Every structure is written in structure tokens, then in C-alpha cells.
Amino acid sequence: MPLMTSINTKLLAIVVLFAAISGVLIGLWQGAEESRRLQQGYDERLQMLGERYRDRLTQEFARRQNLLVATRDALADSLIRTAGDTVPLDFGFQRDPDGAVREYLGESGLFIHRDSPITDDMRRLVYHTNGTWLNIEPLLKTQFNAFYLITKDRVSRIWPASLVSGHLPAHDVTQEIFYTLAAPVENPLGKPRWTPIYFDYYPQVWTTSLLVPLYVNGQFEGVVGADLDMSFLFSQINQLESDFESLNGFIFSADGELILHGDQSLSAPAQQRGDYEVFNQRAELSPGMREFIDRSRSGQWPPGGVYNHELRGDIQRISYQPLPELDWYIGLHYPESMLESRHAETMMTIYQNIAGMLLFLSLGMYYGLKWLVTRRILKLADMTERIGADNWSIRLPESGNDEISQLARGMNRMLEKINELFRGLNNSIQDMERLAYYDQLTGLENRLLFKEQLRTALYAIRREDQNLALLYLDLDHFKDINDSLGHEAGDRLLVSVSQRLRACLREEDSVARLGGDEFAILLRNVSEPRYASVVAEKIIDALGYPIRLNAQEVVVGTSIGITLAPDDSRDLELLMRNADLAMYQAKYHGRNVYRFYTPDMNREVEQRLRLERELRLALQNHEFELYYQTQLDMQTGRVVGIEALLRWNHPERGLVPPNEFIPAAEDSGLIVPIGQWVLRAACQQAKNLYKAQFKHVKVSINVSARQLSDRDFVSDFKAVVRDTGVEPEQLVLEVTESTLMADTQVALAHLHALRTLGVGLAIDDFGTGYSSLSYLKRLPVTCLKVDRSFVQHLPADDEDRAITTLIVAMANSLNYRVVVEGVETEPQWAFLRECGCHFGQGYYFSYPVPVEQLMVGLLEAQKRH
Numbered sequence: 001m002p003l004m005t006s007i008n009t010k011l012l013a014i015v016v017l018f019a020a021i022s023g024v025l026i027g028l029w030q031g032a033e034e035s036r037r038l039q040q041g042y043d044e045r046l047q048m049l050g051e052r053y054r055d056r057l058t059q060e061f062a063r064r065q066n067l068l069v070a071t072r073d074a075l076a077d078s079l080i081r082t083a084g085d086t087v088p089l090d091f092g093f094q095r096d097p098d099g100a101v102r103e104y105l106g107e108s109g110l111f112i113h114r115d116s117p118i119t120d121d122m123r124r125l126v127y128h129t130n131g132t133w134l135n136i137e138p139l140l141k142t143q144f145n146a147f148y149l150i151t152k153d154r155v156s157r158i159w160p161a162s163l164v165s166g167h168l169p170a171h172d173v174t175q176e177i178f179y180t181l182a183a184p185v186e187n188p189l190g191k192p193r194w195t196p197i198y199f200d201y202y203p204q205v206w207t208t209s210l211l212v213p214l215y216v217n218g219q220f221e222g223v224v225g226a227d228l229d230m231s232f233l234f235s236q237i238n239q240l241e242s243d244f245e246s247l248n249g250f251i252f253s254a255d256g257e258l259i260l261h262g263d264q265s266l267s268a269p270a271q272q273r274g275d276y277e278v279f280n281q282r283a284e285l286s287p288g289m290r291e292f293i294d295r296s297r298s299g300q301w302p303p304g305g306v307y308n309h310e311l312r313g314d315i316q317r318i319s320y321q322p323l324p325e326l327d328w329y330i331g332l333h334y335p336e337s338m339l340e341s342r343h344a345e346t347m348m349t350i351y352q353n354i355a356g357m358l359l360f361l362s363l364g365m366y367y368g369l370k371w372l373v374t375r376r377i378l379k380l381a382d383m384t385e386r387i388g389a390d391n392w393s394i395r396l397p398e399s400g401n402d403e404i405s406q407l408a409r410g411m412n413r414m415l416e417k418i419n420e421l422f423r424g425l426n427n428s429i430q431d432m433e434r435l436a437y438y439d440q441l442t443g444l445e446n447r448l449l450f451k452e453q454l455r456t457a458l459y460a461i462r463r464e465d466q467n468l469a470l471l472y473l474d475l476d477h478f479k480d481i482n483d484s485l486g487h488e489a490g491d492r493l494l495v496s497v498s499q500r501l502r503a504c505l506r507e508e509d510s511v512a513r514l515g516g517d518e519f520a521i522l523l524r525n526v527s528e529p530r531y532a533s534v535v536a537e538k539i540i541d542a543l544g545y546p547i548r549l550n551a552q553e554v555v556v557g558t559s560i561g562i563t564l565a566p567d568d569s570r571d572l573e574l575l576m577r578n579a580d581l582a583m584y585q586a587k588y589h590g591r592n593v594y595r596f597y598t599p600d601m602n603r604e605v606e607q608r609l610r611l612e613r614e615l616r617l618a619l620q621n622h623e624f625e626l627y628y629q630t631q632l633d634m635q636t637g638r639v640v641g642i643e644a645l646l647r648w649n650h651p652e653r654g655l656v657p658p659n660e661f662i663p664a665a666e667d668s669g670l671i672v673p674i675g676q677w678v679l680r681a682a683c684q685q686a687k688n689l690y691k692a693q694f695k696h697v698k699v700s701i702n703v704s705a706r707q708l709s710d711r712d713f714v715s716d717f718k719a720v721v722r723d724t725g726v727e728p729e730q731l732v733l734e735v736t737e738s739t740l741m742a743d744t745q746v747a748l749a750h751l752h753a754l755r756t757l758g759v760g761l762a763i764d765d766f767g768t769g770y771s772s773l774s775y776l777k778r779l780p781v782t783c784l785k786v787d788r789s790f791v792q793h794l795p796a797d798d799e800d801r802a803i804t805t806l807i808v809a810m811a812n813s814l815n816y817r818v819v820v821e822g823v824e825t826e827p828q829w830a831f832l833r834e835c836g837c838h839f840g841q842g843y844y845f846s847y848p849v850p851v852e853q854l855m856v857g858l859l860e861a862q863k864r865h
């Protein structure tokens with residue numbers, strides 16, 4: 001899967017995008033917060049450092065002040081203690097040539113103005129303080145650059161002594177700030193005083209001097225002073241533990257003078273500016289510093305706060321603290337740009353952290369999504385792929401209750417539904433196949449499937465050099481059975497027939513119901529035509545046995561047409577037509593037989609079709625005529641009946657006997673209207689006979705099975721009787737034995753109805769069928785007509801003699817009238833009369849003749865008797 005098409009990657013991209021945006025926003029917010037915190041932190045530290053700096057300085061100054069105050073007190077005490085003591089006389093001072101006294105007392109020097117007289121007080125003071133001085137001197141040396149005692153009478157003792165040598169003889173120390181600042185005029189309360197910072201030329205350092213007035217017994221005697229190297233102030237700043245790279249300090253006095261500023265200490269040496277002028281730096285201060293000091297002093301920026309202020313072109317964060325003992329203020333500042341660089345560093349760290357976090361998050365998301373989502377979706381996709389490849393039984397894993405599990409559950413439910421639909425669909429397909437390919441009633445193949453089977457079989461024989469046989473068959477008299485017993489019985493008959501057919505065949509053979517009572521059979525691997533004959537005979541035999549339908553048994557014959565492939569044809573349609581033709585021929589030529597297809601069958605069928613067409617025309621053109629053949633009493637020779645025999649006066653072929661057209665009329669159904677015509681004509685003739693005083697002459701009319709099973713037959717018959725006015729008792733309907741054997745309900749009902757009307761019923765061609773006596777007894781039969789085939793060889797043929805004798809005896813015993821047909825000779829007549837036969841019909845007595853000739857004959861016969 002391409003990287004960008006994966007859900008995981010897309011989700012990841014979205015997550016990373018949102019995380020990045022959030023990261024940037026958080027970074028910005030955190031940056032702002034951090035900047036604020038940074039500034040606040042630095043400001044607090046700045047304040048804290050200021051306070052610490054202040055405290056340290058306070059301590060430093062206080063410690064030194066205490067030390068000097070203690071020195072002053074020690075000196076005062078030694079003077080007080082030695083108030084009455086004398087000074088050795090040899091203790092005095094030598095004036096230098098310039099008049100001033102410059103003497104060394106240990107490490108310190110003594111200087112007296114040239115104009116100051118050397119008094120005892122002077123001597124006593126120096127003498128009695130000398131011991132104390134010398135004791136204290138080592139300690140003071142460690143704390144001050146210089147220390148001194150200046151008396152009101154212009155004596156000064158200074159450590160180090162070297163300082164004295166530089167004094168001019170008229171140098172008046174009492175006029176200097178080191179004296180005046182602490183003297184009672186400027187310092188009436190007698191407090192220790194600190195001078196402003198000044199640049200001390202000798203040690204070349206910035207210096208301040210601490211001055212303490214010396215009072216002895218309440219009287220001002222002078223000033224004790226010490227010089228302090230201010231560089232310690234800077235060292236104090238440096239000693240402050242700080243990560244401020246550019247922390248700077250400054251000190252300014254309450255009256256607005258800048259006492260110290262780190263930068264200035266380095267870059268602006270004061271010696272260029274004269275003695276003490278250096279302390280007043282108002283004029284030289286940078287405008288920024290000036291402004292700051294002014295704002296501080298005006299109260300606009302009170303001490304303790306942190307202020308943004310520009311110093312020397314840079315914005316600084318400045319804070320300052322008061323140093324109360326000195327009336328000084330200590331300020332600290334750092335450039336704001338430092339904050340920016342710190343902020344930039346912090347931001348860099350923040351963004352690095354966010355980037356790291358994002359990377360971690362992205363990887364976590366990626367693998368998390370992969371594990372939780374993509375892997376499972378891919379699994380689902382893989383399984384749906386497999387399902388799509390017809391593995392519909394696969395079910396997706398449903399563990400858990402998250403969205404994917406819900407999806408899997410939903411899809412499983414869908415699969416169940418699809419499977420159900422498939423099952424339904426398969427059933428429907430099977431049903432449709434059954435409907436499409438199988439006959440619903442019998443379960444046999446239908447025409448469609450059979451044709452497919454035949455087509456496949458034809459391909460096979462082409463490949464494998466084999467033969468096949470195609471059999472068509474239909475049931476004789478099926479329509480009659482159907483009409484008389486009803487469709488349900490007809491259906492059951494078809495089912496039974498199909499079962500029998502199946503039983504006659506091998507597994508590899510196919511049998512289909514083509515429709516109605518038509519069946520087709522495909523025999524594969526028929527190496528010789530006779531095998532097809534064997535099967536056909538087997539079928540005829542199997543269907544020859546009665547079939548039980550409800551309470552009745554019926555016998556159906558069948559006519560089978562057979563065609564062979566590839567001998568007759570390789571073409572499917574042609575083969576089917578051949579089989580149909582052959583079946584048609586079989587039926588035409590006798591039923592219950594089979595016929596192989598022959599090419600001349602086509603011609604025969606054509607002839608038959610033409611015949612049917614002509615028959616139809618014959619009916620319209622009144623080309624039919626009835627001939628009558630008499631039936632005589634064998635004993636008396638009297639005419640007892642006549643049989644109406646149909647003749648066709650064909651315009652070209654002349655008189656056509658019934659055997660040539662009755663089968664075609666029956667097959668085509670034309671027998672029904674033709675039979676109607678015969679019935680009406682014969683009834684008319686019967687009425688005529690009746691009128692002509694031949695009422696005892698019965699008129700026999702042939703009725704075919706097809707007519708008899710016609711539903712309207714009885715009502716039509718009644719109508720004819722009514723129309724012609726004939727007496728039903730004068731009529732005899734002749735029904736062939738095979739017609740009765742069909743034994744349909746309708747035909748039987750009609751026979752009974754006719755019999756009830758008084759019509760006689762004769763079984764024609766008796767002896768040629770299989771009717772049993774018990775069966776005959778159930779029929780309303782009045783007459784048996786013995787078939788002429790039994791008479792033909794009489795009296796010579798023993799068998800025929802026996803049969804004829806038996807039939808006549810049986811008929812007599814059952815009280816049936818017996819008419820023997822086909823009596824042609826006198827011996828035949830003699831034999832039949834002897835064996836008890838009552839009536840006869842045949843050429844011996846009369847040929848069938850037209851009605852006029854019949855009447856002449858009847859009249860002649862009447863005269864004879």
C-alpha cells in the first residue's frame with residue numbers, strides 16, 4: 001500500500017499537523033510565560049542580589065566603622081586615663097627646615113603645620129596615645145589603606161608614614177574634608193561620617209574615608225579617620241554568586257551624586273579632574289544615568305523595584321537599594337538583551353522538547369494506530385478479500401467492543417444475511433432450474449433440458465464415434481382418460497407412466513416429458529439399432545399393464561417413434577422431427593407399436609396432412625355418404641338390422657373406404673364432426689325405416705372412442721334423436737373393444753346414459769382385444785360382434801372354430817346378442833348357424849350398399865318372407 005494512502009499515515013499526518021500547531025501554540029504561550037518568568041526570575045534575583053550587596057556593604061562599612069569607632073574610643077580612653085600623667089621632657093618634635101614637623105613614630109608619621117606652636121597638650125596627646133596607636137596599628141593596617149588622627153591644633157598622625165613626607169609645611173589638615181566633615185561644625189552630633197568617594201592619587205585607587213570625631217571628657221579634640229579602598233565594593237559585586245554575565249553595579253548618594261559605577265571606574269580615571277571634584281560627577285553623568293538617579297530621588301521609581309531604563313544605548317533592567325548608614329543607594333542592572341538571548345535559549349530548549357515530544361508522540365501514534373487500527377483494518381480487508389473470493393463462511397473477529405469490533409460484528413451480521421440471501425437465491429435458482437429444466441409434474445427433464453442433453457450427446461458421439469437413439473412416444477387414448485377421469489387422474493397416470501419409463505432405462509439414458517402425454521427418451525451408446533427396439537418393446541410391455549387410478553385400473557398403450565444418430569441425422573432439430581414423424585407413423589399404423597424413422601415417412605405425413613385437409617373440405621362439400629350392410633337372422637334369413645358404414649365420394653379418387661380416412665379423422669379430431677354427421681344421417685335413415693314399416697330393423701352406427709369421450713356426446717345424441725324423431729331402441733351404437741378398454745369415466749358414463757335411453761350397445765371387433773368377461777359384465781352391453789378375423793378361416797381352421805364356438809356360447813350364456821361379421825361363404829354361414837350364432841353379417845348376405853339399394857333389398861326380402 002502506498003504510504004500516503006494508508007489510513008494510519010493520514011491519521012498520523014493529521015495528528016502530527018495538529019500536534020505541530022498545538023506545539024507551536026504551546027511553545028508560543030510557554031515562551032511568553034517563560035519570558036515573563038525569566039524576567040521575573042532575573043528581576044527577583046536582581047533585587048535579591050541588590051539586597052545581598054547592600055547587606056554586605058552595610059556589614060563591611062559597619063565593621064570598619066566599628067573598628068574605627070573602637071580605635072577612637074581607645075585613643076580617648078588612653079587620654080582620659082593619662083590625664084594627670086606627665087610627659088617625659090625629652091619627648092618633643094623637631095621642626096624641619098621648612099618649619100613643619102615631619103616625624104616618624106613607628107610606621108606612622110607625624111605632621112604639624114609650620115605655624116602651629118608645639119604645645120604640652122600636643123606632646124601629651126601624642127605621647128599618651130602612642131601606645132594605644134601602636135597596639136591598634138597592625139589591625140587597622142589590614143582594614144584600611146590609611147588611617148590617621150587629626151587634632152584640632154593641626155597635628156596629624158598618619159599611617160603610613162610616607163604620606164607625611166609629601167605634606168607641604170603649610171598644609172592645614174584641619175581645613176580638609178577629612179577633618180571638617182567630622183568636626184563639630186559639620187557634625188554637631190559627633191557621628192561617624194563617610195566622605196564621598198574620591199580618587200586617591202597615591203595608591204591610585206578610588207577611596208572613601210571614614211571620619212570619627214574624638215571627644216575627651218566631652219571636649220572635641222580632633223578626628224580619627226581611615227581611608228578605605230573602594231575597590232572592595234567591586235570585589236563584593238564580583239563575589240555575589242550570580243549567573244548574570246553582564247551584571248553591573250553603581251552607587252549613588254542621596255543628594256544625587258554617582259559615587260560609583262563599575263564601568264566608570266574602569267573607563268574614566270578621575271585624576272584628570274582635580275582633587276575632590278571627582279565626587280561631583282553630575283555634569284559628567286550619562287543622560288541615562290542622570291535620568292535614572294533623578295527619577296529615583298523624585299520618588300517616581302522607589303527603591304526595591306525593577307525598572308526598564310536605557311543606559312548607554314542599551315535597555316537595562318535596573319534595581320536599587322538604600323544603604324541608610326551612608327545615605328547611599330546601591331544599584332544593580334543588567335541589559336535586557338541578555339534576557340532576550342536567555343529567552344532565545346529557553347525557547348530553543350522548549351521547541352527542542354516539543355519537537356522531541358512530537359516525534360515521540362508521532363511514533364507512539366503511528367505504532368499505536370498501526371496496532372489498534374490499521375493492523376485490524378488490514379486484517380478485516382484481507383478477510384473481506386477472502387470472502388469476496390467466495391469464502392462466504394469466513395467470519396470476522398469480533399473481540400472487544402470498539403468501533404472496529406462493531407464494524408466486524410455488523411459485517412458478520414451482513415454476511416449472515418448475505419448467506420441467507422444466497423441460500424434463498426440458490427434455492428430460487430434450484431427452483432428456477434427445476435422449473436426451467438424439469439417437468440413439475442413428473443420430475444422428468446423438460447424439453448429444454450432434454451434438448452441440451454441431446455445436444456451434448458450429439459457432440460459426444462461426434463468425438464467418440466458412437467451412436468445414440470432418440471425415442472418419442474405418446475400415450476394412446478390419454479386424452480380420453482384425461483377427459484373422462486379428470487385432470488388429476490390424468491396427472492397421476494402421467495406420473496405412473498414416467499416412473500415406468502424410468503424403470504425401463506439405464507442410468508445414463510435420459511427421459512423427458514415434452515408436454516401433454518408426449519415423452520422423449522435418449523439412449524446413449526446404442527451400438528446397434530436393435531438395442532433401441534429392445535427398449536421400445538420393454539416400454540410397450542411396461543405400459544401394457546393396467547395402471548390403478550383411484551378405484552379404477554386403466555391400460556394405456558403407447559406409440560413409439562425411433563430415430564438414430566448419426567445414421568438418420570446429426571442435427572438436433574432434424575432428429576427430433578424424425579422421432580416425431582416415426583411416432584406419428586407408429587400411432588397411425590396401429591398403436592402400441594414402435595417405428596424406426598425412414599426417409600419416406602416424410603412423404604406419408606405429407607399425405608396424411610393432405611388427407612386431413614381434404615376431409616375437412618369433404619365435410620363442407622357433403623362428400624360423405626352412408627352405405628348400409630344388412631344383418632340377418634342366421635336361422636330365418638330375415639333382416640334384423642343394418643350397419644351404417646361411412647363412405648367418402650372423393651371427387652378424384654372415387655369412393656374411399658373408411659379404413660383409409662377414419663384413422664386420420666380420429667387423429668385430427670375430425671371424427672367428432674364427421675361422427676355427428678353420420679349419427680344424424682343414420683338416425684334419419686332409422687326413422688325412414690320406421691316409417692316404412694321396418695321398425696324391427698335396428699340401425700348400427702359406429703362410434704369412435706374419441707366421439708364417445710366427448711363431453712357433449714350424449715346431449716348431442718339426444719338432440720339428434722329429438723330432431724329426427726327416431727326411437728332410441730331402434731339404434732345400436734357400435735364401439736370397438738379397444739375403445740372400451742380405455743375405460744374412461746366419461747365414456748362409461750355416456751354408455752350408461754345411452755343405454756338408459758334404450759339404445760343398444762354392441763362391442764365391435766370382439767375377440768381382438770383383451771376384455772375380460774368380468775369387465776364386460778360391468779358394461780351396459782347388449783351385443784357382441786365377433787370379428788371377422790375369426791370367421792375368415794372357418795370352418796377349416798380348428799382354432800378359429802373353437803374360438804368362435806366359445807365366444808358364441810359365452811355370449812348366449814350372458815344373454816348378449818351375437819353378430820358374426822365377415823360371413824362370406826355358405827360353409828361359414830352353415831357352421832355359425834350350427835354353433836348357435838343368431839345373427840350374421842357379411843358379403844354372403846349383402847355387401848354394404850347405398851341407401852336406395854338397401855331399401856330395394858329390404859323390400860324384396862320382405863316380399864320373400
Ligand SMILES: Nc1nc2c(ncn2[C@@H]2O[C@@H]3COP(=O)(O)O[C@H]4[C@@H](O)[C@H](n5cnc6c(=O)[nH]c(N)nc65)O[C@@H]4COP(=O)(O)O[C@H]3[C@H]2O)c(=O)[nH]1
Pocket residue numbers: 629644645646647657658659662675678701702703704734764765788821822823824841842843844848
Ligand atoms: N372382407 C369382408 N369385409 C366385410 C364383409 N362384410 C362386411 N365387411 C366389411 O366389414 C366392415 C364392418 O365394419 P366394422 O367392423 O364396423 O369396421 C368399420 C368401422 O370400424 C369403420 N367405419 C365405417 N363406417 C364408420 C363410421 O361411420 N364411423 C366410424 N367411427 N367408423 C366407421 O370402418 C370399418 C371398415 O368399414 P368398411 O370398409 O365399410 O368395412 C365394413 C364392411 O364393408 C365380408 O363378408 N368380408
